[in-house]
Amino acid sequence: MIEMDDVFRALADPTRRSLLDELFREDGQTLGELEGRLPMTRFGVMKHLKVLEEAGLVVAKKRGREKLHFLNVVPIRLIHDRWVSKFAEPWAAALSDLKHELEDRSMEKVFEIYIKTTPELLWRAITDPQMRAKYTFGAVVASDWTPGSSYKSLGNGAPIFEGENLEVDPPRRLVQTLRALWSEEIKEEGTSRITWEIEPIGDSCRLTVTHDRLRQGANAQLYGGWPMVLSGLKTLLETGELLTTPGSLRWQGTQGSERRPG
Numbered sequence: 001m002i003e004m005d006d007v008f009r010a011l012a013d014p015t016r017r018s019l020l021d022e023l024f025r026e027d028g029q030t031l032g033e034l035e036g037r038l039p040m041t042r043f044g045v046m047k048h049l050k051v052l053e054e055a056g057l058v059v060a061k062k063r064g065r066e067k068l069h070f071l072n073v074v075p076i077r078l079i080h081d082r083w084v085s086k087f088a089e090p091w092a093a094a095l096s097d098l099k100h101e102l103e104d105r106s107m108e109k110v111f112e113i114y115i116k117t118t119p120e121l122l123w124r125a126i127t128d129p130q131m132r133a134k135y136t137f138g139a140v141v142a143s144d145w146t147p148g149s150s151y152k153s154l155g156n157g158a159p160i161f162e163g164e165n166l167e168v169d170p171p172r173r174l175v176q177t178l179r180a181l182w183s184e185e186i187k188e189e190g191t192s193r194i195t196w197e198i199e200p201i202g203d204s205c206r207l208t209v210t211h212d213r214l215r216q217g218a219n220a221q222l223y224g225g226w227p228m229v230l231s232g233l234k235t236l237l238e239t240g241e242l243l244t245t246p247g248s249l250r251w252q253g254t255q256g257s258e259r260r261p262g
Helices: 004-012 014-025 031-037 042-054 074-083 119-127 129-133 226-239 246-259
Strands: 058-063 066-071 107-115 140-142 150-155 158-169 173-180 191-201 204-214
Touching (some): 004 014, 004 042, 004 074, 014 031, 014 066, 031 042, 031 066, 042 058, 058 107, 074 107, 107 226, 119 129, 119 173, 119 191, 119 204, 119 226, 129 140
Antiparallel strands (some): 058 066, 107 204, 140 150, 158 173, 173 191, 191 204
8 A cells, every 4th residue: 555655755766867867758668768867776776766666656566577667657646635625726737748758659658546346336336326426527438347348428418438348358458449538639549458457455345457559749738637546536435525626626516517507
């Protein structure tokens, strides 16, 4: 379980902040690539990466023989929610520059969060239309959640995104294609892929969301909202409440409009 104190301790060291800066500029780097960018030994880089991983700020994933390191902004989002979101400052503005290009491969983003819940309840929150709408900007997702089936998402009657359920393994793994539809600009980005992975850890679950097959330099709107979405999911399952973030406020606004006569 990630603790807030661990996040602050990890961020207190300037070398670790430099590592995060390098992953911000180019995500998905190997240990060797990071070592080449910093004036320290391989052992030193490994030691700092371990601290960042324990704090949840870096997620390591195997890709063949390589081990790639990804910046996980969810813990920073949780700090934002605790002290900043009460002022309703839009998170989208803070993420507007969160994009990068990777040489000879498509972009990939990895997000990780720990939620005190069961795999079954977490799976329900991901697939139940009304629960999901509460933390995904009011978008209602409709599907029968079987392998090879399609799904669609509507917000206020307008199409938001659609795709195909490639793998459906409740309550452990869901792999989907994604085609965003909320603007003509975003439609041009084409189809990407999202993988939801649920792993029980004690009385909690580790949820890892991997958004990949993004084109190089993809529009940040496609992936910039994940920290807010996952923070809202965590709050909903652990407290039953909604965050005062733009996504949650939009949900409350749509509910209010449905209750108004006329």
